[in-house]
Amino acid sequence: MAIGQPATAKGRETRERIIRAAAELVAERGVAGTSLDDVCARAHASKSQLYHYFDDRDDLMRAVARAVSDEVVDGQAELFARLDTIGGLRAWMDALVILQQTRQAKGGCPIGSLAGQLAEHDEGARLELADGLDRWETAIREGLERMAARGELDPGADPGALAQNTLAAAQGGLLLTQVRRDPDQLRAALNGALNAILGARAEGSTTFRIHSSLSGDDNNDGYPGPTVT
Amino acid sequence: MAIGQPATAKGRETRERIIRAAAELVAERGVAGTSLDDVCARAHASKSQLYHYFDDRDDLMRAVARAVSDEVVDGQAELFARLDTIGGLRAWMDALVILQQTRQAKGGCPIGSLAGQLAEHDEGARLELADGLDRWETAIREGLERMAARGELDPGADPGALAQNTLAAAQGGLLLTQVRRDPDQLRAALNGALNAILGARAEGSTTFRIHSSLSGDDNNDGYPGPTVT
DNA sequence: AGGTAAATGGACCAGATAGTCCATCCCGAT
DNA sequence: ATCGGGATGGACTATCTGGTCCATTTACCT
Numbered sequence: 001m002a003i004g005q006p007a008t009a010k011g012r013e014t015r016e017r018i019i020r021a022a023a024e025l026v027a028e029r030g031v032a033g034t035s036l037d038d039v040c041a042r043a044h045a046s047k048s049q050l051y052h053y054f055d056d057r058d059d060l061m062r063a064v065a066r067a068v069s070d071e072v073v074d075g076q077a078e079l080f081a082r083l084d085t086i087g088g089l090r091a092w093m094d095a096l097v098i099l100q101q102t103r104q105a106k107g108g109c110p111i112g113s114l115a116g117q118l119a120e121h122d123e124g125a126r127l128e129l130a131d132g133l134d135r136w137e138t139a140i141r142e143g144l145e146r147m148a149a150r151g152e153l154d155p156g157a158d159p160g161a162l163a164q165n166t167l168a169a170a171q172g173g174l175l176l177t178q179v180r181r182d183p184d185q186l187r188a189a190l191n192g193a194l195n196a197i198l199g200a201r202a203e204g205s206t207t208f209r210i211h212s213s214l215s216g217d218d219n220n221d222g223y224p225g226p227t228v229t
Numbered sequence: 230m231a232i233g234q235p236a237t238a239k240g241r242e243t244r245e246r247i248i249r250a251a252a253e254l255v256a257e258r259g260v261a262g263t264s265l266d267d268v269c270a271r272a273h274a275s276k277s278q279l280y281h282y283f284d285d286r287d288d289l290m291r292a293v294a295r296a297v298s299d300e301v302v303d304g305q306a307e308l309f310a311r312l313d314t315i316g317g318l319r320a321w322m323d324a325l326v327i328l329q330q331t332r333q334a335k336g337g338c339p340i341g342s343l344a345g346q347l348a349e350h351d352e353g354a355r356l357e358l359a360d361g362l363d364r365w366e367t368a369i370r371e372g373l374e375r376m377a378a379r380g381e382l383d384p385g386a387d388p389g390a391l392a393q394n395t396l397a398a399a400q401g402g403l404l405l406t407q408v409r410r411d412p413d414q415l416r417a418a419l420n421g422a423l424n425a426i427l428g429a430r431a432e433g434s435t436t437f438r439i440h441s442s443l444s445g446d447d448n449n450d451g452y453p454g455p456t457v458t
Numbered sequence: 459a460g461g462t463a464a465a466t467g468g469a470c471c472a473g474a475t476a477g478t479c480c481a482t483c484c485c486g487a488t
Numbered sequence: 489a490t491c492g493g494g495a496t497g498g499a500c501t502a503t504c505t506g507g508t509c510c511a512t513t514t515a516c517c518t
Binding site: 029030031032033106107108112113114115116117119120121126129130133161164165167168169170171172173175176178179180181185188189191192193195196199 | 343
């Protein structure tokens with residue numbers, strides 16, 4: 001049985017180093033392509049250290065799932081804080097698209113990608129990833145709720161449903177982006193989610209056209225996309 | 230080097246049997262959890278047969294990716310044929326949700342799931358999966374185009390964008406369904422996509438409320454979901 | 459300082475796995 | 489029938505990988 005949490009500062013450092021190395025390798029080569037020997041080598045650690053802090057391979061991958069979830073969610077914290085305005089929503093979406101562009105559409109969403117590799121194999125890992133998605137969706141929902149509290153959303157609008165929808169669009173868009181190696185797939189999907197939110201704005205808050213195309217550039221309420229190439 | 234296509238009927242049969250066995254095992258245990266010995270055992274074949282028809286493991290997995298793509302797309306053919314009406318769209322979405330319910334939300338989309346496991350590892354497999362998604366999206370787009378041709382969609386509506394959006398919603402919804410073990414996630418995501426299509430209907434074709442909630446049951450144009458439990 | 463628990467080094471093992479090899483068998487064409 | 493190539497059987501190997509073990513060192517507390 002492995003130690004729960006390291007007792008010393010040095011121990012915590014080693015544990016973290018191992019998780020980080022494992023997460024990097026998993027991102028590069030996938031779960032299956034990552035061996036414990038590889039992890040040890042990159043972390044400058046020995047097998048005994050790895051098994052001192054983790055029960056087995058699955059336990060390590062669970063820790064990786066948690067670390068990845070934390071990184072994805074925490075990494076968007078500043079953007080999440082501004083999700084209570086249309087501009088903030090656009091900024092968040094832009095950031096996601098730009099990130100995919102810089103990554104050349106490789107890898108997809110770290111959480112979504114791990115899901116396909118771990119969800120059916122290890123229940124604990126599945127729950128870690130579900131927790132990450134929950135925190136993500138919660139951030140979106142709370143932003144929309146703040147908009148609603150300011151009266152900017154139609155009273156009949158459901159921030160929870162809109163947030164769920166937006167997260168699904170992000171995940172689906174990221175998957176299409178990964179498989180097609182085309183960041184535009186994410187942009188288009190998020191565009192659709194944004195239009196759903198725009199359609200739920202309170203009447204009179206801003207004028208907009210009802211039957212607008214989802215992607216037409218002549219649509220003021222459409223999502224023009226980031227300008228980075 | 231492996232034979233391209235088997236020369237005899239018996240050979241074709243064997244090759245197919247191997248692919249089917251591999252696809253089944255991959256669906257059950259994932260790519261990483263499937264060994265070639267397992268595949269041989271289930272296919273009642275020997276190693277020499279496997280290596281007679283495939284170059285190596287990656288080559289086999291590429292064939293699996295193609296077979297899975299075909300199965301997913303061909304398996305929806307009858308539903309695809311009716312995607313040119315709102316009722317047909319609903320029927321297709323219902324079928325997807327019901328399928329997830331019967332599978333207890335396990336596995337997600339076969340194509341999407343394979344994507345996370347193969348896309349970054351093997352370019353050929355990625356292309357096979359991309360092709361499957363393309364055929365899927367094409368089916369949706371052509372349905373919407375038939376609606377547009379009948380004048381049931383707003384002239385400004387973009388069937389291509391709506392189809393892309395719908396596919397992204399399906400994939401995102403399937404991923405959320407898998408991670409959260411909740412088929413409702415798919416229903417909600419498809420609901421959003423359907424609302425986008427409903428919003429693009431030609432004016433006057435049917436009355437509908439503009440600022441409707443995405444999931445409210447009091448919304449006649451919303452997507453009530455299948456009644457199966 | 460000294461003792462105790464935590465942390466580390468690294469050899470070692472058993473099982474699994476991808477891939478090889480060659481002898482044999484089957485079947486259709488001549 | 490027979491002959492040649494495709495199809496098959498299945499043993500074999502080299503390597504990799506998860507996991508174990510124990511001796512040794514280091515860090516923390518009193």
